[in-house]
Amino acid sequence: MKHVAYLAASILGALGVSLILATFGAHGLLGFLAVYAGYPGGFVNWKANPGHMSYFLISAVNAAVYFSVWRRLDC
Numbered sequence: 001m002k003h004v005a006y007l008a009a010s011i012l013g014a015l016g017v018s019l020i021l022a023t024f025g026a027h028g029l030l031g032f033l034a035v036y037a038g039y040p041g042g043f044v045n046w047k048a049n050p051g052h053m054s055y056f057l058i059s060a061v062n063a064a065v066y067f068s069v070w071r072r073l074d075c
Helices: 002-024 028-037 039-048 055-073
Strands: none
Touching (some): 002 028, 002 039, 028 039, 039 055
């Protein structure tokens, strides 16, 4: 049951980061923190989808990374 909660938290976190980046960009403290939190997804988007912005790809990669971090911290 913990895995479902971790998955839900990861998805919500990734969608939140993408929403913040889409709304504010890298401006201000919130945008600055969102850039670092969203770096894995942004890097994959930059490499796999050059010249385009796919918030779905960014959110999916970030959710996978956040889920793996939650799982590691639960050991």
